[in-house]
Amino acid sequence: MNLIDGKKIAAELRNELKVEVDEIKKKFKKVPGLTVILIGDLTPSQIYVRNKEKSAKEIGLKSEIIKYPEDIQEISVLNKIDELNKDETVSGILVQLPLPDHIDKQKIIERINPDKDVDGFHPYNVGNLSSGYESSVPCTPLGCYLLIKRTEPNLSGKKAIVIGRSNLNGKPMAQLLLKENCTVTITHSKTKDLKNECLKGDIVIAAVGIPELVKADWIKKDAIVIDVGINKTDKGIVGDVAFEEVSKVAKALTPVPGGVGPMTIACLLKNTIECFKRSLK
Ligand code: NAP
Numbered sequence: 001m002n003l004i005d006g007k008k009i010a011a012e013l014r015n016e017l018k019v020e021v022d023e024i025k026k027k028f029k030k031v032p033g034l035t036v037i038l039i040g041d042l043t044p045s046q047i048y049v050r051n052k053e054k055s056a057k058e059i060g061l062k063s064e065i066i067k068y069p070e071d072i073q074e075i076s077v078l079n080k081i082d083e084l085n086k087d088e089t090v091s092g093i094l095v096q097l098p099l100p101d102h103i104d105k106q107k108i109i110e111r112i113n114p115d116k117d118v119d120g121f122h123p124y125n126v127g128n129l130s131s132g133y134e135s136s137v138p139c140t141p142l143g144c145y146l147l148i149k150r151t152e153p154n155l156s157g158k159k160a161i162v163i164g165r166s167n168l169n170g171k172p173m174a175q176l177l178l179k180e181n182c183t184v185t186i187t188h189s190k191t192k193d194l195k196n197e198c199l200k201g202d203i204v205i206a207a208v209g210i211p212e213l214v215k216a217d218w219i220k221k222d223a224i225v226i227d228v229g230i231n232k233t234d235k236g237i238v239g240d241v242a243f244e245e246v247s248k249v250a251k252a253l254t255p256v257p258g259g260v261g262p263m264t265i266a267c268l269l270k271n272t273i274e275c276f277k278r279s280l281k
Contacts, residue, residue: 002252004147004226010262013146017269018059024276025060032091032276033062034118034268035084037077039103040070045096052094055265061272062089074103078111085113091276092118094268115278118271120172129175136271141173143263144205144226148177151224151252152203156181161201163187163194163214163240169207169228177203194218206240216245225250228260 025031034056038049049065056063066080077095084090093116099105109117114124120136128135137145148155160182164170174184187197198204198218206214207228219225229240239256247253254260 001247001250002151003247004151004252004254004259006143006147006254006259007262009147009150010143010266013263013266014055014059014269017266017273020273021060024273028280030276031060031062031089032273033064033089034092034094034272035064035066035090037066037068037080037093037095039068039072039077039096040100042098045098049096052265052268056269056272059269061269064090070100072103074107077103077108081108081111085111085116088279090116091279092116092272094118116275118268118275120271121167126167126172129172132179136275137176137267138168138172139267139271140169140207140228140260140264141176142267142270144173144228144260145176146267147226147254147260147263148203148224149180155203158182158202159200160184160203160205161187161198162205162207163198164207164209164228166207170205173205173207208240210240211238212240212242214241214246216242216249219246219249221249222251223249225253226260227254227256229256230261 036049036052038045053063053065084093093112095108109121112122114122117125117136120138125135129137160177162170162174162184165186165188170186174186177184185197187194191197195218199220201220201223203224204219205226209229211231211233225241225246227239227241231238237257243255
């Protein structure tokens with residue numbers, strides 16, 4: 001079995017992006033910038049945002065965090081987004097989710113200029129992705145896609161099974177694979193006989209949130225298996241795939257941690273640079 005080392009591949013991607021940022025600075029005398037809005041003091045969100053800022057700075061991007069208290073009014077956030085939309089030094093805007101209950105997530109997402117939407121959540125980008133046009137793509141599925149392509153460059157005609165249909169993971173993942181001419185099945189909690197659906201997959205992507213749901217006898221021999229899940233259990237963080245047993249059947253498999261996770265932030269940096277390049281057009 002080929003262990004797909006997301007940590008190593010993400011480091012390579014960040015190095016490539018650093019070179020690209022250096023070239024942009026030389027050529028355009030500008031620095032692509034990422035601005036993250038963080039509302040409230042949820043610890044996981046604070047850690048994610050800090051990691052995003054650190055990674056952005058490491059590759060030479062301008063990085064800024066705007067922090068608001070939990071009880072900030074929605075209108076104040078919308079006004080800030082309007083300001084950032086107009087600010088030429090800001091290439092990408094990200095509002096860290098989840099948001100407090102009194103703030104309408106969709107209203108916030110839709111206020112961000114789609115050309116600065118580094119998360120790829122704006123309906124304009126969602127529509128473009130599903131139409132097969134150029135768009136920002138959500139960072140986690142983009143990371144999974146890059147890992148799959150490194151393992152198997154020609155995906156045409158492959159049967160892909162996506163477990164989970166969230167807007168964050170499952171749906172954009174399916175669109176990316178469809179664009180690569182895979183035959184894609186999206187499964188979810190109401191899918192009948194999930195095991196047999198998975199057994200048809202040359203590629204299986206699990207984005208569910210149930211520890212070790214996917215077992216070895218769900219996986220066709222020599223399939224590529226990508227584990228998006230991050231689940232806290234008594235034995236530590238585990239994915240949605242039973243790693244030990246599936247590793248005996250799969251051709252290639254991502255570990256958790258150290259698989260998809262590191263690619264997510266690297267893809268956020270990639271999206272920021274893509275947004276900057278789009279601003280030049
Ligand atoms: P989500 O919004 O909760 O969606 C989960 C999906 O799984 C839903 O579509 C749900 O079906 C489906 N599902 C639930 N139980 C199922 C079952 N028994 N059989 C088949 N499908 C089932 O979750 P998400 O945001 O996509 O995240 C999924 C996992 O990825 C979580 O563990 C999360 O922590 C992790 N994650 C990792 C990263 C990373 O960087 N690695 C980033 C984001 C998320 P229904 O639609 O029918 O409810």
